[in-house]
Amino acid sequence: MTEATDAPTSETPEQPLEERGSNRSRRPSSRAFREFMASSWAPAAESPLERSEVADHSERRRAAISEQFPGDRLVIPAGGLKVRSNDTDYRYRPHSAFAHLTGLGSDVEPDAVLVLHPVFADDPDGEGDAGVPAGHEAVLYVRPMAGRESEEFYGDARYGEFWVGSRPSLEEIEKLTGIRTVHLDELPDAVGKDVGQVRVRVVPDADQVTSNTVDALRGAHEEHAENDAKLAEALSELRLVKDAWEVEQLREAVAASIAGFEDVVRALPRAAEHARGERVIEGVFGARAREEGNGIGYDTIAAAGDHATTLHWIRNDGQVRHGELVLLDAGVEVDSLYTADITRTLPVDGTFSETQRQVYTAVLDAADAAFAAARPGVRFREVHAAAMAVLAQRLAEWGLLPVDVETALGEEGQQHRRWMPHGTSHHLGLDVHDCAQARAEMYLDAELRPGMVFTIEPGLYFKSDDLAVPERFRGIGVRIEDDVLVTADGVENLSAALPRRPEDVEAWMASLAQG
Template sequence: MATANPVPEPLLRFLSGGWAAVVRETPAQDPRAGAWQERRARLSSQFPDRTIVIRAGHEVTRNSTTTYSFRAHSDFIYLCGAAEPDAVLVIHPAGDAELFVHAPHRLGEIEWFTDPSRSPLWAGPQVEPEELALRLGITVRALAAMPPSYTVPDDAAFDTEVSRSVARLRLVKDAFEVESLRAAAAASLLGHAELRASIPEAIREGGERWLEGTFLRRCSASGNGPGYWPIVGAGPHSCILHWHRNDGPVRNGDVVLVDAAVEGTDHYTADITRTYPTGDAFTGAQQSVYDIVQAAHDAAIASIRPGSSFHDSQDVAWATLVDGLIDLGVFRPGQRAEALDPDTMLHRRYTLHRTSHHLGLDVHDCQVIAAEYRAGTLVPGMVFTIEPGLYLQANDETVPEHLRGIGVRIEDDVQCTADGYAVLTSGA
């Protein structure tokens, strides 16, 4: 990787001339500009007489002189649509707003040649503040000109309340957001189809890492990258909830659990899990576990309707899973009540996790108010996952031996609608 060297004065003079003017198209205003403005106004109205400062965040060092790919804070994206590192959004008490971004380096400035992050020779053309203002429908100024009074104060309580207020706005998606989630879902389903087709190659060589790479290629081709790091667990790894190492073999006759999704170019992500046979079909034991999870998944989705409790679908899913575990001989019929009792929750040995969370700009969207939304009711426009699973660990002696080492999760993204629900990820 190249690094900048000191620039002698003669070279700087030589660099300062002889360049043709770059013709740039005038950007059109983004159709979402009005929505961003409305969100800012709604947030501002909750904090009369207060100035709200939201930062995009900074590039994070990976090692030495390299950084991770930058991704702006989701609240920042939600409120203005920008994604530039170090940018600052200032919302004034009346709802007016200013966006402060780095101004491009100019010819004659040494940084025009030496700054690896913002030199046009190193990093490509930089966005002009005027262009950003036209596209986003907001006043844009140079970051260097930001008044010191806009510095974020050390007020943790206010910061927390602003964060929670933005999360409440983000709970209900508008039409633009739902369309973005549909696009991310479509790209993710394509990635899953490509991954499944590559299972024979993963068996021959490459294993889980081959499948991971296959999906990541789709993430790069169709979006900003993965919405979260893929989980690719084959064989007993299918029972490990967050298996991110993805470094095991893929063997014929196993199951492979894949939890992976694309983050779209406008930063909204899907969240999809599929469980595949590595051979032509599931074995009898694998199919029996899969069918139970599928039944729980379908029953949970069928329970979704406006006004129902957020946890209703989870209760339905867990009850279906426990009934299936009784059929498999994992629980005795007389254990059903104890297995489902909120004070004992014996089923969690095999189900491990909750079956739903909100989805949007973050894979676990609005997490700062998770306890609040879990205690609430469904409203049209909410988008969330339905993801029941069973994980029968390879060394779990409470499980019949022929079922050990089988993990199955089926996850889809669902929108609550005025008359029920819409599955955004139906397909592969």
């Protein structure tokens, strides 16, 4: 990677650029060099940007959150760059709440901040009620790209166009989002305006720099943390029901992910011959994710053999052995930042053994029971209960439970959870575990509503050293995960194009091998 420095000169150095939290070093440059760098550049091309298709949806989302906090100033940062190592950063991704309210995805620039400024109406009835909250005005605070006559252009390895490429102007962002956009430098004064009379809330943990700025303006009070948490909670709950545009983004993410699974099946022979075959699988899926979208929505789980019994196996450094299973849990994140989350458990050689099929079928039956239970009006946690009832019954039939099924399913039992310790479902959207800060009464205890999107993903995991199960089960881990959309009368399996039944999985793998 190119070192972030200028060539040394013998001239007296001028003051260095502001470091902006970076540990990058830079060397002084001569006046002649600076003048030459600023000259002979063609005019910037006119931007083809138009108002995006998501802008109207984002506007409705902002209106919905505005109604919940009348009179408050709401600060929603995109977040800044995060250092990976020394002077290299991770690939940038904005905070999900910011993306949801602006419609900006992988094209947004770091450090941007959305602020919903409260608007107050004059006394509408002449009774002295001046200052009545009347909604919010949205303003985007963004660092614009510096001109090519500036040192930032060539000398700032974190933000300079020469280093990281061009970015849209304030006018272009305003045209794209429909949100008034101004320079980031105006943020402190705008947030601090009337800070004594207006409550300021900021999304916690989104961007420490912005949080520090807000805290310096509003002072230190314990109530601020609670107020901020309420904002994060409301923003999370706002995403529980997806609009039509969001559903379409999720469909695109699922379609790209299915293509990635097909790529992996074709690569299984190569994976089986590689010393770290799990890395082959991870790499093949990751290539599809980058080609078709922004990247992976979360670290890919490519777990072969006993590794499949580790729920979040992301080391992916193991062998892929003939005769074993591979559990692939992966999802493509599209450019809008919506992600799929799909799992299939595949026989390396294309055919399930008798025991593998037995375990796989039990998990599939549990998933089918969850599908049958999921419909509007059913509580979210009831989907999990339906799947667990099937798994407990199968474990009892196999002689693995130390108690009867009814006892195991009771609050004082739960012995079946030794082999299925996770939940069956979670919401899905901008985050793979979307809406995670929602209240329990809005999530686990809430009734399903049309427009909700979540996973159904039961599993069974028999570790190789588990002496509570017969030897033939040991080292087998199976999970089947699909992404579902709640409709008016049930659910739609968005990932239905990926085979689920064992005989269909075998036929699908065979067809890909032949192709």
